[in-house]
Amino acid sequence: MPHYVKLGNVPPKRHTQFRKEDGGLYYEQLMGTKGFSGIQSLIYHINPPTQVKAVKKIKDIHYEWEEKDALKHRHFGTASVESGGDFLEARVMFLGNEDLTIGVARPTQSMPYFYRNGEGDELIFVHEGEGKIESIFGELSFYPGDYLIIPIGTTYRVVLETSEARFLVVESNSEIVPPKRYRNAHGQLLEHSPFCERDFRVPERLEAKDERGEFEVRVRAQGMLTSYLYDFHPLDAVGWDGYLYPYAFSIHDFEPITGRVHQPPTVHQTFEGHNYVVCSFVPRLYDYHPLAVPAPYVHSNVESDEVLYYVAGEFMSRKGISEGSITLHPSGLPHGPHPGKMEGSIGKKETKELAVMIDTFRPLRVVKQAHSYEDPNYMYSWLP
Structure with missing residues (x-):
């Protein structure tokens, strides 16, 4: 449930000098939705997130839809979807329209790269398996029955702690939020809601990665998947605060x-x-x-x-x-x-x-x- 969260170190006042031990400035990044009028968080990086070593288009993203035929009820047995690959590679999409696509994934390995969906939020339902989401906002553990909400623009990867996992995946073209009728004018969940803020889990641990090397972030945007190479670890945030971050809710x-x-x-x-x-x-x-x-x-x-x-x-x-x-x-x-x-x-x-x-x-x-x-x-x- 989006509410104010602060993790790590942030300066007392936003948009002011925040210096490292060597005297250099941390790099402040505003990550927000709907321009400057949606929910947002301020993230403080060791390295400039604008600094890219190399960029390369991987592929266009499109789904091959069936031709329209007689309207009928349908049943798909996804239990027979083959397992293999990482969370992004393992996705098999079944249904979709202009607002969302729905599919499943049965990965068997952790992601060696990072991923960022720049087209919308993602909902991941954990049917089987355990692990964690490693993101710019910190680590978020998951277990069977969890809904994971990943906001648009979040740099993350799925790390498995079991040999296999099974997920229901919703790729959304809009933000995913709790129903309006369960929230008051201030966003707080009301007494008739079937859940409350205590049921929502936010990132637990933020450890800034001050590492050099070659790190890949694959970004989905404008109907394409593009690879960006950095010479520093992309999860280099020393702190953040705000209302925009991944969270988990158990069914x-x-x-x-x-x-x-x-x-x-x-x-x-x-x-x-x-x-x-x-x-x-x-x-x-x-x-x-x-x-x-x-x-x-x-x-x-x-x-x-x-x-x-x-x-x-x-x-x-x-x-x-x-x-x-x-x-x-x-x-x-x-x-x-x-x-x-x-x-x-x-x-x-x-x-x-x-x-x-x-x-x-x-x-x-x-x-x-x-x-x-x-x-x-x-x-x-x-x-x-």
């Missing part, structure tokens, strides 16, 4: 909102971006009206596409899915529980499901490479 700290009858998906909302929301389905008690039907009612997505990423447990309304499955229920088509799931839910007291849902308010397109992971019979799985 296990989401406190579900329940009721006498089935609650709409909006009560599960955890984050929002421009034209989309992210929701968390977590273990919870079922509805307690004596005639309640815990399974969701059929609903029509007349203005949004619904994506579900299944993490663990038995999802109350679905058959034929497994851990790592992604389902897409597009706008224009009604969807709801599979046959037998409504009756089967009656009388049950709780669910142990764990899933991440992303609702988009513009239609999603399917990346062609996703076809090899698709279950072509999913559309017909509601037949008796």
